[in-house]
Amino acid sequence: MFTDRLFEKTSTIWEKYLEHPFVKEIGKGSLDLDKFQFFMEQDYLYLIDYCKVFALGSAKASRLEVMTIFSDLLHSTLNEEMELHRQYAEKLGMTRTQLENSTPSSTLSAYTSYMLQKSYQGSEADVAASVLACTWSYNFIGLNLAQTEGATEHPFYGDWINMYASDEFSQLASQMKQLMNELAEEKPEREKAELEAIFVHCSKLEYLFWDMAYDKQMWPQEISS
Numbered sequence: 573m574f575t576d577r578l579f580e581k582t583s584t585i586w587e588k589y590l591e592h593p594f595v596k597e598i599g600k601g602s603l604d605l606d607k608f609q610f611f612m613e614q615d616y617l618y619l620i621d622y623c624k625v626f627a628l629g630s631a632k633a634s635r636l637e638v639m640t641i642f643s644d645l646l647h648s649t650l651n652e653e654m655e656l657h658r659q660y661a662e663k664l665g666m667t668r669t670q671l672e673n674s675t676p677s678s679t680l681s682a683y684t685s686y687m688l689q690k691s692y693q694g695s696e697a698d699v700a701a702s703v704l705a706c707t708w709s710y711n712f713i714g715l716n717l718a719q720t721e722g723a724t725e726h727p728f729y730g731d732w733i734n735m736y737a738s739d740e741f742s743q744l745a746s747q748m749k750q751l752m753n754e755l756a757e758e759k760p761e762r763e764k765a766e767l768e769a770i771f772v773h774c775s776k777l778e779y780l781f782w783d784m785a786y787d788k789q790m791w792p793q794e795i796s797s
């Protein structure tokens with residue numbers, strides 16, 4: 573299957589997610605709150621753009637079934653995943669307005685501009701390739717962290733792990749993989765190679781996103797005014 577090829581191509585990068593200090597410390601429950609807060613702020617902005625990518629998928633869909641998949645994902649991101657962020661923001665003493673008006677970091681801009689550009693310019697298959705690494709890798713990480721002793725019961729980070737390890741999210745990830753396989757099936761190798769390139773690039777940007785969050789990286793101080 574096409575997604576097996578994608579997984580093989582990125583397995584080294586994906587293994588590195590599990591070794592990343594941000595991910596490991598969520599699992600141990602020892603991650604500094606200020607790093608998590610920074611991540612949540614950036615991730616909220618990420619999800620706003622991500623919803624637009626899903627909307628583009630719906631607009632470009634050639635069948636109602638595909639249109640429904642993208643619009644269901646748009647709905648669950650806006651109402652479930654982003655709700656998790658809103659609840660964490662409340663626990664961290666932030667208002668919704670603050671959350672929505674955070675300053676986008678350079679890594680965030682690099683990631684969402686790339687996905688949006690590929691999705692505006694490309695086909696429904698390019699949209700699927702742009703969102704797959706994100707949906708699938710969070711489920712991969714969530715399921716892995718859920719195996720760490722006590723991680724899902726952690727009073728603060730437990731909800732985060734439980735969301736991404738949940739059956740519902742596992743189903744979303746499988747649905748996206750299935751869609752990618754269907755859309756790639758009939759494509760010539762030249763187009764498959766392009767879909768693979770998008771998936772690899774997004775997988776690398778996922779790693780950069782963990783790095784950005786752990787180091788709370790913004791634009792360099794001297795040019796950030």
Ligand SMILES: Cc1ncc(C[n+]2csc(CCO)c2C)c(N)n1
Nearest residue numbers: 615618622648649653706707710781
């Ligand atoms: C940088 C970054 N990458 C992936 C996700 C996870 N994610 C984003 S949308 C979606 C599908 C359903 O809402 C999932 C699983 C994230 N939050 N932030």
